[in-house]
Amino acid sequence: MNPRRVLVLNHFAVPPGHPGGTRHVELFSRLPGWTHVIIASRRNMITGRPQRAEPGFHLVAVTPYRGNGLGRVVNWASYAVTATVASLRQPRPDVVYASSPHLLAGLSGCVVATLRRTPFVLEVRDLWPRVLVEMGTLSETSVAYRALERLERFLYRRADRVVIMAPGVRAAIEGKGVAPEKIAFIPNAADPEDFVPSRPRAELRERYRFTRRTAVYAGAHGPANGLDLLLAAAEAVPEIDVVLVGAGVEKARLQAKARAIPNVRFLDPVPKSEIPDLLHAADVGVHVLADVELFRAGVSPNKVFDYMAAGLPIVTNSPGTVGDLVLGADSGYVTPPSHLAHGLAQITQASPDELAKMGAAGRSWIRANQSRTAMAHALGRLLAPLVDGDAPR
Incomplete structure (x- = not known):
């Protein structure tokens, strides 16, 4: 049987050995019966330097930025555009898996999954946009907050599964109308x-x-x-x-x-x-x-x-x-x-x-x-029913 394919959208992912987030390459490389491609930024967001593509990665162009201003938002938007285009040029995946923190990566994943008619999994790394309010970055009454919250609810509705990384996030997501059986807890790990x-x-x-x-x-x-x-x-x-x-x-x-x-x-x-x-x-x-x-x-x-x-x-x-x-x-x-x-x-x-x-x-x-191997097995149990058609929607 041919291995199944998962397409992972993570703006900030890096290949092994580089400074930055390696969660998804560590998880999916331990997943038997699956191949993966991670769509990530061509520029390392920690060092600011370009990074070279390695097996399992497809890197896309993003706009540069400094600080926490408008340039950072433009950077997120540029990733959403280039990641969507790159994803649609990939062979059809069996699952699209998109990871926040910023919701535009989730929107990109949702668009790709819809167009390719594949299941969509949304991973919630931070509770956007609520965390921006609690940190004083956004006002709860602002237009930006209301728009982000609508996008958040839209992505929760469209996702076939929502992966959370901290148990306390579950109640907040259920409070947005997500059915408990759609939520899976797969935290970070280490070996x-x-x-x-x-x-x-x-x-x-x-x-x-x-x-x-x-x-x-x-x-x-x-x-x-x-x-x-x-x-x-x-x-x-x-x-x-x-x-x-x-x-x-x-x-x-x-x-x-x-x-x-x-x-x-x-x-x-x-x-x-x-x-x-x-x-x-x-x-x-x-x-x-x-x-x-x-x-x-x-x-x-x-x-x-x-x-x-x-x-x-x-x-x-x-x-x-x-x-x-x-x-x-x-x-x-x-x-x-x-x-x-x-x-x-x-x-x-x-x-x-x-x-x-x-x-x-x-x-x-x-x-x-909480070893990476144990978390990869949990991920496999999440993905298989989506592909086999056995998962409740």
Whole structure:
């Protein structure tokens, strides 16, 4: 039997080994009986540099932008146009799978699925446009918000399945009229086997110039990430070094703000293949989000699962879904959003054995409960009935 084909629309996806999101290539490459093509931006949205297509990827042109203004919206729209055109030139897929955060990628997927007469799966990474209201970016009474909410409801109605990545999102989506049986929970994941370092820890600490107890934040530097809270915490706990690795629209401002904080350092984004070395050299992984109520239940952060798979203890300022995970796995400390300094202080006081115990507990939990292989099997169980015609509509 010929393998089935899934067409994945993800504006921000990157091939393995590059800085950025590799969720879909990791999931679909583990899916037996399926081939996949991911339609992604030709420009890496983290580094700003062009990226080359690799097997399983088709890259499309998008407009450049800086900051969070109109140029970013034009960038999203350009992806929606070029991704739709590129998708319609692909061989007919068995399923179209479109991933947010921005809803224009979902609209592109819906258009392609309609024209190719295939099932449509919408993956909800963030609760747009609600998250924009809670962050103060949009007014609930604005024309833009009302238009985005109509688009959101339209996509929910048209999707054959809606994939969520955090359990707290389910109630919000059901509240938009989505039938419970249409919603599938497939969170982010990680495999400890993918986080084996290439060198002994002492060599890696020398490479990254980690000379004291060191907390690493590896991820985006944007408004939602709340990194001002991390800088304030680092300033309050000078006994620990804090290293921020990544890129984003807020990075230059954060770097300027941190010049007077001697225990804070910034590094450029590193390829995904280098993350195991970086985390093995560190003493703790930091997860930070802005103080937004929606984030308590609506996130599935890759970095937390990476920290756990690498055997790194965690400090997070996100009570709710993430905090419950960290506490339930005995893998670190949870603080209120504005009290991250307390978590860093606890890390400075913990013994090496205590840190090692938390790291090992996190690794054991992720292996048993949320490996990429297990999530790929869940994805396979979601897709097969859609293709076979056995799924309720």
